[in-house]
Amino acid sequence: MSTRKPYVRSMDGWWKKNPYFVEYMVHEATALFVAAYVLVLLVGVIRLGQGETAWNGWLAAMQSPVSVIAHLVLLAGAVYHTYSWFKILPMTMPPVVVGGKKMAPEALTGSALIVAAVAGLALLAVVWRIAL
């Protein structure tokens, strides 16, 4: 008779057991920050459709101190989300070969972050011009 009795360990609370997993969960959770801001903008579009008074009310709400703080929190979440996704970018794409050599993961992450920063600033400049 076999005396085998393999023991299967529980996975309860797995993500709290390793700092790497905690970081993974934070990076996944910051997607909710991005989603929250999408909702804020969506409400703005709906208010715009409801006429001038509704739109001006939304604009005023956006300028309240609570809204400014919320914007800063959501921005921090979105920036971390961007950073943490681009950090794992090299492991999600086929190797990029430049001049016969594989691009280093750090170079890929760095390039993606630079592109994201430039795109973000360009968008800000465009919106700024329209707003003024």
Next chain:
Amino acid sequence: MSENHKIIEIEVLRYNPESDDEPHLEVFKVPFSDDMSVLQGAQYIKDNLDGSLTFRWSCRMAICGSCGMMIDGIPKLSCETFLRDYYPKRIRIEAMAHFPIEKDLVVDLSGFIAKLESIDPYIIPKEPRTLEQGEYLQSPEEFNRYIQFTSCINCALCYAACPQFGLNHEFIGPGMMALVQRYNLDSRDGGSAQRMQLVASEEQGVYHCSAVGYCSEVCPKHVDPANAVNVNKANAAKDYFLHFLSPKGGSK
């Protein structure tokens, strides 16, 4: 082991299927020198303190892939991890996470081996050649496409690092996908379509990966299995859509 020895406490997760209902921790005091690995610490325990301690090992030089264990919660090869790096703190060793514990530090790898067989881990020639036609030629560029994935030693540390495998043992997992890449990217191989059945499978396939990335972090051979898994998500999607365009494309 000549110079004056320091003593390190090694805490071992013990499990004897014949007498225990669940694993428990046991602490051993082990004299060590600076050149001693964690594996040698376990060997000291077995030889001098408790002969019943059970663990796997073979080469002692990070190539056989037998001695993987959780060392202070991190999947590592115990032969290339040194006791001096943990002293004076107590060090804890446990069987590789996510696998069923057979006894002490030995895990049940039968699921892992079954998956290994299921991916056809050998070259399936693109075209049959006779001896007269000579060998299959490959350029250095073609060789470089897959060489990284040949370094896998089947140590299974990536599975001990993968929470998705821990939550769902059906998932084909990082190491197997690295091997799939090793053959799929080989210019002599024509087995990609055959392997795609498994790669894209709903129960076992690559979409069970949520890009945690810890598998690549712990890989002792820098194979980057996370890359193999994630690149194949795109390949599986491409294959799925090709299925609509061409009766030849697509595995299902």
